[in-house]
Amino acid sequence: MTQAALDNAPYPHRHLLGIEGLSPQEITYLLDRAETYVGRNRQTDNKKSVLRGRTLINLFFEASTRTRTSFELAGKRLGGDVINMSVATSAVKKGETVIDTAMTLNAMHADVLVVRHSESGAVKLLSEKVNCAVINAGDGSHEHPTQALLDALTIRRRTGGISGLLVAICGDIAHSRVARSNIHLLTTMGARVRLVAPKTLLPAEAERLGVEVFHDMNAGLAGCDIVMMLRLQTERMHGAFFPSLREYFHFFGLDYSKLANAKPDALIMHPGPMNRGVEIDSEVADDIGRSAIREQVEMGVAVRMACLEALAQPAGEGDGG
Numbered sequence: 384m385t386q387a388a389l390d391n392a393p394y395p396h397r398h399l400l401g402i403e404g405l406s407p408q409e410i411t412y413l414l415d416r417a418e419t420y421v422g423r424n425r426q427t428d429n430k431k432s433v434l435r436g437r438t439l440i441n442l443f444f445e446a447s448t449r450t451r452t453s454f455e456l457a458g459k460r461l462g463g464d465v466i467n468m469s470v471a472t473s474a475v476k477k478g479e480t481v482i483d484t485a486m487t488l489n490a491m492h493a494d495v496l497v498v499r500h501s502e503s504g505a506v507k508l509l510s511e512k513v514n515c516a517v518i519n520a521g522d523g524s525h526e527h528p529t530q531a532l533l534d535a536l537t538i539r540r541r542t543g544g545i546s547g548l549l550v551a552i553c554g555d556i557a558h559s560r561v562a563r564s565n566i567h568l569l570t571t572m573g574a575r576v577r578l579v580a581p582k583t584l585l586p587a588e589a590e591r592l593g594v595e596v597f598h599d600m601n602a603g604l605a606g607c608d609i610v611m612m613l614r615l616q617t618e619r620m621h622g623a624f625f626p627s628l629r630e631y632f633h634f635f636g637l638d639y640s641k642l643a644n645a646k647p648d649a650l651i652m653h654p655g656p657m658n659r660g661v662e663i664d665s666e667v668a669d670d671i672g673r674s675a676i677r678e679q680v681e682m683g684v685a686v687r688m689a690c691l692e693a694l695a696q697p698a699g700e701g702d703g704g
C-alpha cells in the first residue's frame with residue numbers, strides 16, 4: 384500500500400503489533416469487518432479471494448495450537464497461500480537469529496508475517512527489518528492483539544456493546560499478554576476493568592493502567608458483567624509465585640461459589656489453553672449457558688480474517704464485503 388492510500392485507509396497502519404495506540408474507530412472497524420466473516424464462516428462455501436496471490440507465513444517461535452491454526456484457516460479462507468514455518472525443525476535451531484530468519488522470509492516476498500515470540504518487543508523489532516506486513520501473534524508478556532479483538536467481538540455479540548461494561552480479568556496478569564491487550568482494548572472502548580490477582584501475579588505498573596485492583600475474588604467479581612480467567616503461565620515463572628496449585632484454586636480458581644458474586648448472567652471467558660482445576664473449575668468452563676470459551680475460538684478466525692484483509696488489501700480493491 385502506498386503511504387497516501389495507507390493514510391486514507393480505515394485501518395491506517397502497516398502492521399498490527401499491539402492494541403495500545405489504536406483508536407476506538409480503528410478497533411470498531413476491525414470488529415465490524417470480522418462480524419461480516421462470522422456468518423460466512425458458518426457456510427460451506429466460505430472461500431473469498433481477498434488474499435489471492437498473497438503469501439502468509441506463520442512464524443511461531445513459541446508453542447501454539449489455536450492461534451496458529453486460526454491464522455492458517457483465516458488465510459486460506461481468504462484465498463491466500465499459507466506456509467507454517469516449523470521453528471523446531473528450522474534454521475533457528477541451528478543458531479540463526481530472529482532477524483536473519485525474517486530477512487530470509489522477506490527475500491521470498493511474503494506478504495504477511497504472523498509472528499509469535501517469547502521475548503516482549505521481538506515482533507516489533509522484526510517488523511522494522513522486513514518489507515511486509517507483520518501481525519503480532521503474542522510477544523512475551525507484552526501484547527496479543529488478535530486475542531483481545533476476538534474477545535471483544537465475543538463480548539459485543541453477547542452483550543450488544545462494550546462501553547459501560549464491568550469486566551474482571553483474573554489470575555496470572557503479570558505474565559499475560561492477553562491481559563495487557565485486553566486492558567488497552569476494553570478501556571479504549573469505554574469498559575471498566577478490574578484486575579483480580581494475588582499480589583505476586585500483578586505487574587508493577589497495574590495501578591497506572593486505568594484499572595481497579597483487587598486481591599480477593601469475591602470482592603473483585605461483585606457486580607461484574609464479564610469474568611475473564613487467565614492461565615497460570617508457569618513457563619514464564621522463575622521462582623515461586625504461590626504456595627501450591629490447590630491453594631491457588633481455593634483462593635483464585637473460578638467456581639460457582641465465587642461466580643455467584645458476579646451478575647446472574649455474567650459471561651465466563653478464557654483465552655485457552657485452560658488448566659482445569661487450577662484457574663477454572665471444569666464444570667464452570669463447560670457450562671454452555673454461561674461460558675463463551677468455545678465461541679471465543681470461533682470468533683478468532685473471523686477476527687484474523689478482518690486483520691489480514693486490513694493489512695494485505697490495497698485500498699479500493701475490496702469487494703464491498
Ligand code: NCD
Binds near residue numbers: 530614
Ligand atoms: C494465550 C497466549 O498464548 O498468550 N493463548 C492463546 O493465544 N489463546 C494465553 C495462554 O497461553 O495462556
